[in-house]
Amino acid sequence: xxxxxxxxxxxxxxxxxxxxxxxxxxxxxxxxxxxxxxxxxxxxxxxxxxxxxxxxxxxxxxxxxxxxxxxxxxxxxxxxxxxxxxxxxxxxxxxxxxxxxxxxxxxxxxxxxxxxxxxxxxxxxxxxxxxxxxxxxxxxxxxxxxxxxxxxxxxxxxxxxxxxxxxxxxxxxxxxxxxxxxxxxxxxxxxxxxxxxxxxxxxxxxxxxxxxxxxxxxxxxxxxxxxxxxxxxxxxxxxxxxxxxxxxxxxxxxxxxxxxxxxxxxxxxxxxxxxxxxxxxxxxxxxxxxxxxxxxxxxxxxxxxxxxxxxxxxxxxxxxxxxxxxxxxxxxxxxxxxxxxxxxxxxxxxxxxxxxxxxxxxxxxxxxxxxxxxxxxxxxxxxxxxxxxxxxxxx
Amino acid sequence: xxxxxxxxxxxxxxxxxxxxxxxxxxxxxxxxxxxxxxxxxxxxxxxxxxxxxxxxxxxxxxxxxxxxxxxxxxxxxxxxxxxxxxxxxxxxxxxxxxxxxxxxxxxxxxxxxxxxxxxxxxxxxxxxxxxxxxxxxxxxxxxxxxxxxxxxxxxxxxxxx
Numbered sequence: 001x002x003x004x005x006x007x008x009x010x011x012x013x014x015x016x017x018x019x020x021x022x023x024x025x026x027x028x029x030x031x032x033x034x035x036x037x038x039x040x041x042x043x044x045x046x047x048x049x050x051x052x053x054x055x056x057x058x059x060x061x062x063x064x065x066x067x068x069x070x071x072x073x074x075x076x077x078x079x080x081x082x083x084x085x086x087x088x089x090x091x092x093x094x095x096x097x098x099x100x101x102x103x104x105x106x107x108x109x110x111x112x113x114x115x116x117x118x119x120x121x122x123x124x125x126x127x128x129x130x131x132x133x134x135x136x137x138x139x140x141x142x143x144x145x146x147x148x149x150x151x152x153x154x155x156x157x158x159x160x161x162x163x164x165x166x167x168x169x170x171x172x173x174x175x176x177x178x179x180x181x182x183x184x185x186x187x188x189x190x191x192x193x194x195x196x197x198x199x200x201x202x203x204x205x206x207x208x209x210x211x212x213x214x215x216x217x218x219x220x221x222x223x224x225x226x227x228x229x230x231x232x233x234x235x236x237x238x239x240x241x242x243x244x245x246x247x248x249x250x251x252x253x254x255x256x257x258x259x260x261x262x263x264x265x266x267x268x269x270x271x272x273x274x275x276x277x278x279x280x281x282x283x284x285x286x287x288x289x290x291x292x293x294x295x296x297x298x299x300x301x302x303x304x305x306x307x308x309x310x311x312x313x314x315x316x317x318x319x320x321x322x323x324x325x326x327x328x329x330x331x332x333x334x335x336x337x338x339x340x341x342x343x344x345x346x347x348x349x350x351x352x353x354x355x356x357x358x359x360x361x362x363x364x365x366x367x368x369x370x371x372x373x374x375x376x377x378x379x380x381x382x383x384x385x386x387x388x389x390x391x392x393x394x395x
Numbered sequence: 396x397x398x399x400x401x402x403x404x405x406x407x408x409x410x411x412x413x414x415x416x417x418x419x420x421x422x423x424x425x426x427x428x429x430x431x432x433x434x435x436x437x438x439x440x441x442x443x444x445x446x447x448x449x450x451x452x453x454x455x456x457x458x459x460x461x462x463x464x465x466x467x468x469x470x471x472x473x474x475x476x477x478x479x480x481x482x483x484x485x486x487x488x489x490x491x492x493x494x495x496x497x498x499x500x501x502x503x504x505x506x507x508x509x510x511x512x513x514x515x516x517x518x519x520x521x522x523x524x525x526x527x528x529x530x531x532x533x534x535x536x537x538x539x540x541x542x543x544x545x546x547x548x549x550x551x552x553x554x555x556x
Protein backbone atom coordinates (compact mmCIF):
# COMPACT_ATOMS: atom_id res chain seq x y z
CA UNK A 1 0.00 0.00 0.00
CA UNK A 2 1.26 3.43 -0.90
CA UNK A 3 1.02 5.96 1.88
CA UNK A 4 0.03 8.88 -0.28
CA UNK A 5 0.23 11.30 2.61
CA UNK A 6 3.95 10.71 2.67
CA UNK A 7 4.17 11.34 -1.05
CA UNK A 8 2.08 14.48 -1.37
CA UNK A 9 4.06 17.58 -0.48
CA UNK A 10 3.69 18.99 2.97
CA UNK A 11 2.73 22.30 1.45
CA UNK A 12 -0.13 20.79 -0.54
CA UNK A 13 -1.37 18.82 2.44
CA UNK A 14 -1.38 21.89 4.62
CA UNK A 15 -3.65 23.90 2.36
CA UNK A 16 -7.06 24.05 3.96
CA UNK A 17 -10.16 23.55 1.86
CA UNK A 18 -12.03 26.85 1.55
CA UNK A 19 -14.93 27.69 3.83
CA UNK A 20 -17.21 28.05 0.84
CA UNK A 21 -16.33 24.59 -0.41
CA UNK A 22 -17.10 22.99 2.92
CA UNK A 23 -20.48 24.60 2.93
CA UNK A 24 -21.35 23.70 -0.61
CA UNK A 25 -20.64 20.08 0.22
CA UNK A 26 -23.43 20.16 2.81
CA UNK A 27 -25.88 21.91 0.50
CA UNK A 28 -25.07 19.59 -2.37
CA UNK A 29 -26.15 16.52 -0.43
CA UNK A 30 -29.64 17.92 0.02
CA UNK A 31 -32.38 18.28 -2.55
CA UNK A 32 -34.52 21.35 -3.19
CA UNK A 33 -32.06 23.79 -1.69
CA UNK A 34 -32.52 27.47 -2.52
CA UNK A 35 -28.91 28.25 -3.06
CA UNK A 36 -27.83 31.86 -2.60
CA UNK A 37 -24.22 30.87 -2.29
CA UNK A 38 -23.10 30.85 -5.88
CA UNK A 39 -20.61 33.50 -6.96
CA UNK A 40 -21.45 33.59 -10.64
CA UNK A 41 -23.97 35.53 -12.72
CA UNK A 42 -27.34 33.94 -13.46
CA UNK A 43 -27.37 35.71 -16.82
CA UNK A 44 -26.26 33.95 -19.95
CA UNK A 45 -23.21 35.09 -21.87
CA UNK A 46 -24.60 37.65 -24.36
CA UNK A 47 -25.55 36.02 -27.66
CA UNK A 48 -23.16 38.17 -29.71
CA UNK A 49 -20.27 36.71 -27.78
CA UNK A 50 -21.50 33.13 -28.19
CA UNK A 51 -22.08 33.74 -31.89
CA UNK A 52 -18.52 34.95 -32.29
CA UNK A 53 -17.25 31.77 -30.60
CA UNK A 54 -19.32 29.61 -32.95
CA UNK A 55 -18.04 31.48 -35.95
CA UNK A 56 -14.45 31.15 -34.75
CA UNK A 57 -14.93 27.40 -34.38
CA UNK A 58 -16.35 27.22 -37.90
CA UNK A 59 -13.26 28.97 -39.16
CA UNK A 60 -11.14 26.45 -37.24
CA UNK A 61 -9.23 28.98 -35.19
CA UNK A 62 -8.22 26.36 -32.71
CA UNK A 63 -4.45 26.60 -32.37
CA UNK A 64 -2.46 28.30 -29.62
CA UNK A 65 -2.29 32.08 -29.62
CA UNK A 66 0.71 34.22 -28.75
CA UNK A 67 1.71 33.47 -25.16
CA UNK A 68 0.44 36.76 -23.84
CA UNK A 69 -2.76 36.48 -25.85
CA UNK A 70 -4.09 37.55 -29.26
CA UNK A 71 -2.70 40.93 -30.21
CA UNK A 72 -6.19 42.11 -31.21
CA UNK A 73 -7.54 41.15 -27.82
CA UNK A 74 -4.69 42.91 -26.02
CA UNK A 75 -5.46 46.00 -28.09
CA UNK A 76 -9.12 45.77 -27.07
CA UNK A 77 -8.13 45.33 -23.42
CA UNK A 78 -5.83 48.32 -23.69
CA UNK A 79 -8.71 50.34 -25.10
CA UNK A 80 -11.06 49.06 -22.40
CA UNK A 81 -8.67 49.98 -19.59
CA UNK A 82 -8.13 53.38 -21.17
CA UNK A 83 -11.83 54.15 -21.31
CA UNK A 84 -12.83 52.61 -17.97
CA UNK A 85 -10.01 53.37 -15.55
CA UNK A 86 -8.19 55.99 -17.60
CA UNK A 87 -4.82 54.25 -17.53
CA UNK A 88 -2.89 53.40 -20.69
CA UNK A 89 -1.22 50.03 -21.09
CA UNK A 90 0.79 49.00 -24.12
CA UNK A 91 -0.74 45.96 -25.81
CA UNK A 92 2.78 44.82 -26.81
CA UNK A 93 4.23 44.20 -23.37
CA UNK A 94 2.05 45.51 -20.57
CA UNK A 95 -0.93 43.15 -20.85
CA UNK A 96 -1.16 39.37 -20.47
CA UNK A 97 -4.34 37.40 -21.16
CA UNK A 98 -4.85 34.78 -18.45
CA UNK A 99 -7.05 31.83 -17.58
CA UNK A 100 -9.57 33.82 -15.57
CA UNK A 101 -8.72 36.44 -13.00
CA UNK A 102 -7.65 33.49 -10.83
CA UNK A 103 -4.58 32.73 -12.90
CA UNK A 104 -3.67 36.40 -12.94
CA UNK A 105 -3.74 36.45 -9.12
CA UNK A 106 -1.61 33.33 -8.98
CA UNK A 107 0.89 34.76 -11.48
CA UNK A 108 1.19 38.08 -9.69
CA UNK A 109 1.85 36.44 -6.35
CA UNK A 110 4.28 33.87 -7.74
CA UNK A 111 6.25 36.52 -9.58
CA UNK A 112 6.58 38.80 -6.56
CA UNK A 113 6.89 36.64 -3.48
CA UNK A 114 10.09 35.12 -2.11
CA UNK A 115 10.26 32.92 0.97
CA UNK A 116 9.22 34.91 4.02
CA UNK A 117 7.89 37.88 2.08
CA UNK A 118 4.75 39.33 3.53
CA UNK A 119 1.67 39.98 1.46
CA UNK A 120 -1.03 42.20 2.91
CA UNK A 121 -4.51 40.81 2.33
CA UNK A 122 -7.50 43.04 2.94
CA UNK A 123 -10.25 40.99 4.58
CA UNK A 124 -13.03 39.97 4.31
CA UNK A 125 -12.08 38.84 0.83
CA UNK A 126 -12.18 36.12 -1.77
CA UNK A 127 -10.70 32.91 -0.43
CA UNK A 128 -7.80 32.29 -2.79
CA UNK A 129 -5.25 34.93 -1.86
CA UNK A 130 -3.79 33.49 1.35
CA UNK A 131 -3.35 29.90 0.06
CA UNK A 132 -1.67 31.24 -3.08
CA UNK A 133 0.74 33.32 -0.99
CA UNK A 134 1.51 30.27 1.14
CA UNK A 135 2.19 28.19 -1.96
CA UNK A 136 4.83 30.77 -2.86
CA UNK A 137 6.37 30.35 0.61
CA UNK A 138 5.19 33.82 1.50
CA UNK A 139 3.43 34.99 4.64
CA UNK A 140 -0.14 36.23 4.30
CA UNK A 141 -0.75 39.18 6.61
CA UNK A 142 -4.35 40.08 7.23
CA UNK A 143 -5.52 43.68 7.20
CA UNK A 144 -8.97 43.68 8.68
CA UNK A 145 -11.76 45.99 7.66
CA UNK A 146 -15.03 46.45 9.47
CA UNK A 147 -18.52 47.80 9.12
CA UNK A 148 -17.41 50.99 10.94
CA UNK A 149 -15.37 51.91 7.88
CA UNK A 150 -17.92 50.40 5.47
CA UNK A 151 -15.47 47.52 4.88
CA UNK A 152 -13.04 49.89 3.18
CA UNK A 153 -9.29 49.82 3.72
CA UNK A 154 -8.02 52.76 5.72
CA UNK A 155 -4.54 54.26 5.63
CA UNK A 156 -4.12 53.65 9.39
CA UNK A 157 -5.01 49.96 9.14
CA UNK A 158 -2.63 49.58 6.21
CA UNK A 159 0.25 51.45 7.83
CA UNK A 160 -0.04 49.35 10.97
CA UNK A 161 0.71 46.16 9.04
CA UNK A 162 3.58 47.31 6.85
CA UNK A 163 6.99 45.88 7.77
CA UNK A 164 10.33 45.79 5.93
CA UNK A 165 9.24 42.39 4.56
CA UNK A 166 6.02 43.65 2.99
CA UNK A 167 6.12 42.85 -0.70
CA UNK A 168 2.61 43.41 -1.91
CA UNK A 169 -0.88 44.54 -1.01
CA UNK A 170 -3.86 42.71 -2.44
CA UNK A 171 -6.62 45.25 -2.87
CA UNK A 172 -9.92 43.52 -3.67
CA UNK A 173 -12.49 46.17 -4.64
CA UNK A 174 -15.34 46.06 -5.59
CA UNK A 175 -15.27 43.52 -2.81
CA UNK A 176 -16.43 39.94 -2.62
CA UNK A 177 -18.10 39.26 -0.13
CA UNK A 178 -19.07 42.69 1.25
CA UNK A 179 -19.93 44.58 -1.94
CA UNK A 180 -17.86 47.52 -0.71
CA UNK A 181 -16.15 49.76 -3.23
CA UNK A 182 -13.41 52.34 -2.83
CA UNK A 183 -13.68 55.79 -4.36
CA UNK A 184 -10.89 57.97 -5.67
CA UNK A 185 -10.97 60.02 -2.46
CA UNK A 186 -10.75 56.88 -0.31
CA UNK A 187 -7.90 55.43 -2.38
CA UNK A 188 -5.80 58.57 -2.29
CA UNK A 189 -4.67 58.14 1.38
CA UNK A 190 -3.84 54.48 0.61
CA UNK A 191 -1.74 55.59 -2.34
CA UNK A 192 -0.04 58.15 -0.12
CA UNK A 193 1.08 55.39 2.25
CA UNK A 194 2.45 53.34 -0.65
CA UNK A 195 4.20 56.01 -2.68
CA UNK A 196 7.89 55.91 -2.01
CA UNK A 197 7.77 52.27 -0.86
CA UNK A 198 8.57 49.18 -2.93
CA UNK A 199 5.19 47.64 -2.17
CA UNK A 200 3.30 46.48 -5.24
CA UNK A 201 -0.49 46.68 -5.29
CA UNK A 202 -2.28 43.69 -6.74
CA UNK A 203 -5.59 45.32 -7.53
CA UNK A 204 -8.21 42.64 -8.10
CA UNK A 205 -10.88 44.50 -10.05
CA UNK A 206 -12.84 41.51 -11.35
CA UNK A 207 -16.16 43.11 -10.32
CA UNK A 208 -15.34 46.55 -11.75
CA UNK A 209 -18.17 46.46 -14.30
CA UNK A 210 -20.72 45.81 -11.57
CA UNK A 211 -21.04 48.99 -9.56
CA UNK A 212 -24.24 50.81 -8.69
CA UNK A 213 -24.49 54.56 -8.73
CA UNK A 214 -20.76 55.23 -8.94
CA UNK A 215 -18.23 54.23 -11.57
CA UNK A 216 -15.38 51.98 -10.50
CA UNK A 217 -12.11 53.77 -9.81
CA UNK A 218 -8.74 52.02 -9.99
CA UNK A 219 -5.85 52.88 -7.69
CA UNK A 220 -3.61 52.59 -10.77
CA UNK A 221 -5.12 55.86 -12.00
CA UNK A 222 -3.69 57.86 -9.08
CA UNK A 223 -0.43 59.75 -9.41
CA UNK A 224 2.58 57.53 -9.02
CA UNK A 225 0.52 54.35 -8.69
CA UNK A 226 0.57 52.91 -12.21
CA UNK A 227 4.23 52.00 -11.75
CA UNK A 228 3.52 50.05 -8.56
CA UNK A 229 0.22 48.39 -9.44
CA UNK A 230 -0.79 45.19 -11.18
CA UNK A 231 -4.36 45.52 -12.39
CA UNK A 232 -6.30 42.26 -12.56
CA UNK A 233 -9.62 41.93 -14.29
CA UNK A 234 -11.53 39.46 -16.43
CA UNK A 235 -14.66 38.54 -18.29
CA UNK A 236 -16.35 36.18 -15.83
CA UNK A 237 -18.46 38.55 -13.78
CA UNK A 238 -19.18 41.61 -15.92
CA UNK A 239 -19.84 39.73 -19.14
CA UNK A 240 -21.28 36.59 -17.50
CA UNK A 241 -18.49 34.47 -18.97
CA UNK A 242 -17.37 32.37 -16.00
CA UNK A 243 -16.96 29.13 -17.95
CA UNK A 244 -14.89 30.74 -20.68
CA UNK A 245 -12.01 31.08 -18.23
CA UNK A 246 -10.57 34.36 -19.36
CA UNK A 247 -9.02 37.24 -17.50
CA UNK A 248 -6.09 39.57 -17.83
CA UNK A 249 -3.34 41.33 -16.00
CA UNK A 250 -1.89 44.73 -16.81
CA UNK A 251 1.12 46.40 -15.27
CA UNK A 252 4.68 47.61 -15.64
CA UNK A 253 6.68 45.73 -18.24
CA UNK A 254 9.65 44.92 -15.95
CA UNK A 255 7.30 42.82 -13.79
CA UNK A 256 5.22 41.47 -16.66
CA UNK A 257 8.20 40.08 -18.52
CA UNK A 258 8.81 37.71 -15.59
CA UNK A 259 5.13 36.95 -15.11
CA UNK A 260 4.96 35.99 -18.77
CA UNK A 261 7.59 33.29 -18.23
CA UNK A 262 5.48 31.64 -15.52
CA UNK A 263 2.38 31.89 -17.71
CA UNK A 264 4.27 30.40 -20.66
CA UNK A 265 5.51 27.41 -18.71
CA UNK A 266 2.27 26.76 -16.83
CA UNK A 267 -0.41 27.61 -19.38
CA UNK A 268 1.24 28.29 -22.75
CA UNK A 269 -1.62 30.49 -23.89
CA UNK A 270 -5.19 31.13 -22.74
CA UNK A 271 -8.13 29.43 -24.52
CA UNK A 272 -8.18 30.60 -28.13
CA UNK A 273 -11.93 30.54 -28.79
CA UNK A 274 -12.55 32.43 -25.57
CA UNK A 275 -10.03 35.05 -26.60
CA UNK A 276 -11.79 35.76 -29.89
CA UNK A 277 -15.13 35.89 -28.09
CA UNK A 278 -13.68 38.30 -25.55
CA UNK A 279 -12.85 40.80 -28.28
CA UNK A 280 -16.55 40.86 -29.15
CA UNK A 281 -17.37 41.31 -25.47
CA UNK A 282 -15.12 44.35 -25.12
CA UNK A 283 -16.02 45.94 -28.44
CA UNK A 284 -19.75 45.30 -28.78
CA UNK A 285 -21.37 44.43 -25.49
CA UNK A 286 -21.55 47.60 -23.40
CA UNK A 287 -25.35 47.58 -23.72
CA UNK A 288 -25.64 43.99 -22.56
CA UNK A 289 -23.54 44.75 -19.50
CA UNK A 290 -25.60 47.86 -18.76
CA UNK A 291 -28.78 45.77 -18.83
CA UNK A 292 -27.35 43.22 -16.42
CA UNK A 293 -26.16 45.98 -14.11
CA UNK A 294 -29.64 47.49 -14.12
CA UNK A 295 -31.18 44.16 -13.19
CA UNK A 296 -28.62 43.48 -10.44
CA UNK A 297 -29.30 46.94 -9.09
CA UNK A 298 -33.02 46.23 -8.74
CA UNK A 299 -32.29 43.00 -6.88
CA UNK A 300 -29.66 44.71 -4.75
CA UNK A 301 -32.18 47.28 -3.55
CA UNK A 302 -34.68 44.54 -2.84
CA UNK A 303 -32.28 42.34 -0.89
CA UNK A 304 -30.74 45.11 1.22
CA UNK A 305 -34.15 46.50 2.08
CA UNK A 306 -35.54 43.06 2.87
CA UNK A 307 -32.71 42.13 5.25
CA UNK A 308 -32.94 45.43 7.07
CA UNK A 309 -36.67 44.92 7.38
CA UNK A 310 -36.48 41.43 8.88
CA UNK A 311 -33.92 42.56 11.44
CA UNK A 312 -30.60 41.61 9.87
CA UNK A 313 -28.88 44.98 9.40
CA UNK A 314 -27.39 45.07 5.93
CA UNK A 315 -24.51 47.22 4.78
CA UNK A 316 -25.32 49.05 1.54
CA UNK A 317 -23.17 47.35 -1.10
CA UNK A 318 -22.14 49.51 -4.05
CA UNK A 319 -20.52 46.82 -6.16
CA UNK A 320 -20.32 43.10 -7.09
CA UNK A 321 -23.49 41.02 -6.55
CA UNK A 322 -23.38 40.22 -2.86
CA UNK A 323 -25.14 41.48 0.21
CA UNK A 324 -23.45 41.00 3.57
CA UNK A 325 -26.08 41.18 6.30
CA UNK A 326 -25.08 41.08 9.96
CA UNK A 327 -26.48 38.14 11.94
CA UNK A 328 -24.95 38.97 15.33
CA UNK A 329 -28.37 39.71 16.82
CA UNK A 330 -29.26 36.01 16.55
CA UNK A 331 -26.51 35.04 18.98
CA UNK A 332 -25.33 32.42 16.49
CA UNK A 333 -21.95 32.30 14.80
CA UNK A 334 -21.87 32.64 11.02
CA UNK A 335 -21.20 28.92 10.75
CA UNK A 336 -24.05 27.96 13.10
CA UNK A 337 -26.43 30.34 11.37
CA UNK A 338 -25.60 29.11 7.89
CA UNK A 339 -25.60 25.47 8.84
CA UNK A 340 -28.94 25.61 10.63
CA UNK A 341 -30.44 27.70 7.84
CA UNK A 342 -29.58 25.12 5.24
CA UNK A 343 -30.69 22.15 7.36
CA UNK A 344 -33.87 23.75 8.70
CA UNK A 345 -35.02 25.95 5.82
CA UNK A 346 -33.04 24.65 2.88
CA UNK A 347 -31.54 28.03 2.07
CA UNK A 348 -27.82 28.06 1.38
CA UNK A 349 -25.73 31.14 2.11
CA UNK A 350 -22.01 31.37 2.83
CA UNK A 351 -20.86 32.07 6.40
CA UNK A 352 -18.94 35.37 6.56
CA UNK A 353 -15.95 33.88 8.35
CA UNK A 354 -15.14 31.90 5.21
CA UNK A 355 -13.77 35.22 3.93
CA UNK A 356 -11.59 35.98 6.95
CA UNK A 357 -12.02 36.21 10.71
CA UNK A 358 -13.49 39.71 10.51
CA UNK A 359 -16.32 38.29 8.39
CA UNK A 360 -17.60 36.55 11.53
CA UNK A 361 -21.09 37.70 12.40
CA UNK A 362 -22.10 38.12 8.78
CA UNK A 363 -23.37 35.95 5.95
CA UNK A 364 -22.75 36.38 2.25
CA UNK A 365 -25.87 36.35 0.14
CA UNK A 366 -25.50 36.42 -3.62
CA UNK A 367 -28.20 38.28 -5.52
CA UNK A 368 -27.29 36.69 -8.84
CA UNK A 369 -30.75 35.13 -8.65
CA UNK A 370 -34.19 36.06 -9.93
CA UNK A 371 -36.29 38.33 -7.74
CA UNK A 372 -38.70 35.45 -7.37
CA UNK A 373 -36.03 33.23 -5.81
CA UNK A 374 -34.73 36.03 -3.67
CA UNK A 375 -38.20 36.72 -2.31
CA UNK A 376 -38.73 33.06 -1.52
CA UNK A 377 -35.36 32.89 0.24
CA UNK A 378 -35.96 36.02 2.29
CA UNK A 379 -39.29 34.61 3.43
CA UNK A 380 -37.63 31.41 4.61
CA UNK A 381 -34.89 33.34 6.39
CA UNK A 382 -37.57 35.40 8.12
CA UNK A 383 -39.27 32.18 9.25
CA UNK A 384 -35.93 30.93 10.51
CA UNK A 385 -35.44 34.10 12.56
CA UNK A 386 -38.91 33.66 14.07
CA UNK A 387 -38.10 30.07 14.98
CA UNK A 388 -34.95 31.30 16.70
CA UNK A 389 -36.92 33.88 18.67
CA UNK A 390 -39.38 31.22 19.81
CA UNK A 391 -36.49 29.04 20.98
CA UNK A 392 -35.14 31.90 23.03
CA UNK A 393 -38.62 32.48 24.43
CA UNK A 394 -38.84 28.84 25.53
CA UNK A 395 -35.52 28.92 27.34
CA UNK B 396 -36.09 48.77 -26.81
CA UNK B 397 -35.51 51.56 -24.30
CA UNK B 398 -38.19 51.60 -21.63
CA UNK B 399 -38.17 53.29 -18.29
CA UNK B 400 -37.10 51.04 -15.44
CA UNK B 401 -40.54 51.45 -13.94
CA UNK B 402 -42.27 50.27 -17.12
CA UNK B 403 -39.87 47.35 -17.33
CA UNK B 404 -40.87 46.20 -13.87
CA UNK B 405 -44.59 46.80 -14.37
CA UNK B 406 -44.59 45.05 -17.73
CA UNK B 407 -43.31 41.94 -15.98
CA UNK B 408 -45.41 42.19 -12.86
CA UNK B 409 -48.07 44.86 -12.54
CA UNK B 410 -49.09 43.62 -9.10
CA UNK B 411 -46.04 45.09 -7.39
CA UNK B 412 -47.17 47.74 -4.93
CA UNK B 413 -45.91 51.30 -5.20
CA UNK B 414 -43.92 50.67 -2.05
CA UNK B 415 -42.26 47.56 -3.49
CA UNK B 416 -41.56 49.37 -6.74
CA UNK B 417 -40.06 52.21 -4.75
CA UNK B 418 -37.62 49.83 -3.03
CA UNK B 419 -36.58 48.28 -6.34
CA UNK B 420 -36.06 51.65 -7.99
CA UNK B 421 -34.65 53.56 -5.06
CA UNK B 422 -37.59 55.96 -4.96
CA UNK B 423 -40.39 56.73 -2.54
CA UNK B 424 -43.82 55.18 -2.99
CA UNK B 425 -45.22 58.65 -3.65
CA UNK B 426 -42.74 59.29 -6.44
CA UNK B 427 -43.68 55.97 -8.01
CA UNK B 428 -47.39 56.79 -7.76
CA UNK B 429 -46.78 60.09 -9.50
CA UNK B 430 -44.79 58.50 -12.27
CA UNK B 431 -47.45 55.85 -12.85
CA UNK B 432 -50.17 58.47 -12.96
CA UNK B 433 -48.23 60.41 -15.59
CA UNK B 434 -47.80 57.24 -17.66
CA UNK B 435 -51.52 56.50 -17.39
CA UNK B 436 -52.49 60.06 -18.25
CA UNK B 437 -50.24 60.11 -21.30
CA UNK B 438 -51.75 56.81 -22.45
CA UNK B 439 -48.44 54.95 -22.26
CA UNK B 440 -50.01 52.59 -19.76
CA UNK B 441 -53.29 51.37 -21.26
CA UNK B 442 -54.28 48.95 -18.54
CA UNK B 443 -53.22 46.11 -16.30
CA UNK B 444 -54.06 42.59 -17.36
CA UNK B 445 -53.37 39.08 -16.21
CA UNK B 446 -51.32 36.65 -18.21
CA UNK B 447 -53.52 33.56 -18.30
CA UNK B 448 -52.71 30.13 -19.59
CA UNK B 449 -56.26 28.91 -20.23
CA UNK B 450 -54.99 25.52 -21.30
CA UNK B 451 -54.18 24.58 -17.70
CA UNK B 452 -57.89 24.47 -16.73
CA UNK B 453 -59.24 23.34 -20.08
CA UNK B 454 -56.84 21.52 -22.39
CA UNK B 455 -59.28 21.84 -25.32
CA UNK B 456 -59.07 25.61 -25.44
CA UNK B 457 -57.62 26.82 -28.71
CA UNK B 458 -56.02 30.09 -29.69
CA UNK B 459 -55.98 31.04 -33.35
CA UNK B 460 -54.34 33.76 -35.33
CA UNK B 461 -56.41 34.83 -38.31
CA UNK B 462 -55.15 36.81 -41.27
CA UNK B 463 -57.86 38.89 -42.86
CA UNK B 464 -57.82 40.56 -46.23
CA UNK B 465 -60.21 43.46 -46.27
CA UNK B 466 -61.40 46.08 -48.73
CA UNK B 467 -61.01 49.38 -46.88
CA UNK B 468 -64.16 51.49 -46.76
CA UNK B 469 -64.41 55.01 -48.00
CA UNK B 470 -63.72 57.55 -45.23
CA UNK B 471 -63.19 55.09 -42.34
CA UNK B 472 -60.61 52.90 -44.12
CA UNK B 473 -59.93 49.83 -41.98
CA UNK B 474 -61.00 51.35 -38.67
CA UNK B 475 -64.70 50.58 -38.90
CA UNK B 476 -64.22 46.88 -39.70
CA UNK B 477 -61.44 46.53 -37.14
CA UNK B 478 -63.56 48.06 -34.39
CA UNK B 479 -66.50 45.89 -35.36
CA UNK B 480 -64.40 42.74 -35.03
CA UNK B 481 -62.89 43.93 -31.77
CA UNK B 482 -66.33 43.95 -30.11
CA UNK B 483 -66.39 40.16 -29.83
CA UNK B 484 -65.33 38.88 -26.42
CA UNK B 485 -63.47 35.97 -27.96
CA UNK B 486 -61.25 38.38 -29.87
CA UNK B 487 -58.09 39.07 -27.89
CA UNK B 488 -56.40 41.43 -30.31
CA UNK B 489 -56.97 43.16 -33.63
CA UNK B 490 -54.04 44.75 -35.45
CA UNK B 491 -53.71 46.48 -38.79
CA UNK B 492 -50.71 44.96 -40.54
CA UNK B 493 -48.46 45.89 -43.41
CA UNK B 494 -47.73 43.19 -45.97
CA UNK B 495 -49.69 40.29 -47.41
CA UNK B 496 -52.86 40.79 -45.37
CA UNK B 497 -54.59 43.67 -43.61
CA UNK B 498 -55.92 42.70 -40.19
CA UNK B 499 -54.33 40.25 -37.79
CA UNK B 500 -56.73 38.83 -35.23
CA UNK B 501 -56.07 36.65 -32.22
CA UNK B 502 -59.04 34.75 -30.88
CA UNK B 503 -59.65 32.20 -28.14
CA UNK B 504 -62.25 29.47 -28.37
CA UNK B 505 -63.51 26.52 -26.31
CA UNK B 506 -62.41 24.16 -29.06
CA UNK B 507 -61.62 23.98 -32.78
CA UNK B 508 -65.30 23.87 -33.72
CA UNK B 509 -66.09 27.14 -31.98
CA UNK B 510 -63.28 28.91 -33.78
CA UNK B 511 -64.16 27.60 -37.22
CA UNK B 512 -67.79 28.59 -36.63
CA UNK B 513 -66.67 32.05 -35.64
CA UNK B 514 -64.60 32.44 -38.77
CA UNK B 515 -67.26 31.03 -41.06
CA UNK B 516 -70.28 32.76 -39.54
CA UNK B 517 -68.95 36.01 -38.15
CA UNK B 518 -65.70 37.00 -39.78
CA UNK B 519 -65.97 35.93 -43.40
CA UNK B 520 -69.48 37.28 -43.69
CA UNK B 521 -68.49 40.83 -42.77
CA UNK B 522 -68.97 43.19 -45.67
CA UNK B 523 -65.55 44.02 -47.11
CA UNK B 524 -63.74 40.88 -45.91
CA UNK B 525 -62.13 39.29 -48.96
CA UNK B 526 -60.49 36.26 -47.44
CA UNK B 527 -59.38 34.66 -44.17
CA UNK B 528 -56.48 32.39 -43.26
CA UNK B 529 -56.65 30.73 -39.86
CA UNK B 530 -53.57 29.49 -37.99
CA UNK B 531 -53.95 27.52 -34.78
CA UNK B 532 -51.40 28.02 -32.05
CA UNK B 533 -49.68 24.82 -31.02
CA UNK B 534 -47.56 25.99 -28.12
CA UNK B 535 -46.76 29.37 -26.66
CA UNK B 536 -43.22 29.80 -25.42
CA UNK B 537 -43.21 33.43 -24.45
CA UNK B 538 -45.89 36.04 -24.04
CA UNK B 539 -45.66 39.67 -22.94
CA UNK B 540 -42.00 39.11 -22.25
CA UNK B 541 -42.67 36.27 -19.87
CA UNK B 542 -41.45 32.75 -20.55
CA UNK B 543 -44.35 30.33 -20.31
CA UNK B 544 -42.37 27.12 -20.68
CA UNK B 545 -39.55 28.02 -18.35
CA UNK B 546 -38.51 25.20 -16.06
CA UNK B 547 -36.11 27.71 -14.42
CA UNK B 548 -33.38 25.16 -14.25
CA UNK B 549 -30.28 26.62 -12.66
CA UNK B 550 -27.35 25.08 -14.47
CA UNK B 551 -24.84 26.61 -12.13
CA UNK B 552 -23.13 24.04 -10.00
CA UNK B 553 -21.73 24.32 -6.51
CA UNK B 554 -18.44 25.61 -7.80
CA UNK B 555 -15.95 27.52 -5.71
CA UNK B 556 -12.31 27.27 -4.83
